[in-house]
Amino acid sequence: MSDPAPPVAVAPPLERARPRLGVFKFASCDGCQLTLLDCEDELLGIADELEIAHFLEASSHVATGPYDLSLVEGSITTAEDAERIRRIRAESRHLVTIGACATAGGVQALRNYAHVTEYLETVYARPDYIETLATSTPISAHVPVDFELRGCPIDRTQLLEVITAFLAGRKPGIPNHSVCFSCKRRGTVCVTVAHGTPCLGPVTHAGCGAICPAYGRGCYGCFGPAGTTNLPALIPLLHRDGMSDADIGRFLHTFNVTAFVAVEEEDRS
Template sequence: MTVPTLAVFKLASCDGCQLTLLDCEDELLALAGKVRIAHFLEASSAVAPGAYDLTLVEGSVTTPADAERVREIRARSRHLVTIGACATAGGIQALRNFADVEEFTRAVYARPDYIDVLATSTPVSDHVDVDFELRGCPIDRAQLLEVITAYLAGRKPDIPNHSVCFACKRRGTVCVTVAHGTPCLGPVTHTGCGAICPAYGRGCYGCFGPLGTPNLRALIPLLHRHGMDERAVERLLRTFNAPAFDKGVRS
């Protein structure tokens, strides 16, 4: 019987989502008995050339080399899953999309002419076909294990598609907006974090990115009523998933 192969690749990112996989510990040991980890430089220098049955990609496409590399990865992967806000939405580095990258490079680097970078930071799905996107900054460990085991079993991952508000209700958390007037992105943010922030009395800041059809046009006036001006709302939306939320505002 052929053992399925798993590969993990990194583009522009902080490595946090790969560390989530390593933090699985006991679950990872059980998983290692079911797959052959063919490429995972965060864990081992041993590398197999592929093709790979399941490939996880962390990080956004920020350079011409990234764009070429992700096309090569896609060509060697039976299934490709992007993990984390960088890979699914461009990440916090996508704040460059709203500014002048050349101005940034001139300010930061002594020799900006050595810097070969794209004007925008974009999700992997802008460049190649993606079989599944797992959101979060970082991703949730249980959701990651569900995605991996689902593909090994030949089924679709069972990842909830509701908002953070549902998670608040399930854990019995009082709505911070209704009770305290605290601005919160929970109504438009994809579930997965367990509603941690509202449970500790602060509003959700959208680290799992927007729902498939976020009603931001309805939420933004509510944020204004709770004391946020246009600039404050912009800053709230432009964090880990800035391009995705921006697209929701414009749609």
């Protein structure tokens, strides 16, 4: 009887290469990066599917590119910023901007409509030490962007949807309608119709779940303009609710000032 054949050696399964995630910050308050950290339990699942290669808000460990997905918070306000975002874009297969600063220049873009030199001289004891551009601009003004996630800050559910969509190789299912739709879905009485409260809900991108109207406050546009807006039709309603033209200007010129200004200019043209 012949000897039994020796056992066949089976190679261990190859470890699956995980997509690499980079999270980067420019001029901002860090709130949108904190939204990712606030995902808590979901973040553990993300970490199983993605290699978090660069995320200084979470870890001092930094791995160089390339990155399969880069999330970018903040606006471009210095020449160094402009150079750095070009490097990040070159190292990123997909680049997603997160938050009002990255998608519209942020509240700091109010400087675009004033003299930045006057601001510097008012705020800083030695303005000659400050190197800055005259404007604060969104990331898309400097490099191609694959997707923009609105909000100040962004919504955690929408952020998870964007990351999940990337892992699944599909387009993110982010709604493009206005906050008014969200009010109707949650059964919130219109604060403008019922109480005469000024509200930007009809022209603001949904995503917050209509939190402010649910608590009796008017929407103040923290997610920027909706996909389709009719700003000229809203102005008379705001006048009716007691707002002057100056009041309306201040109402629109906050977190997403450049985005709403673009809508105003398009309506005028």
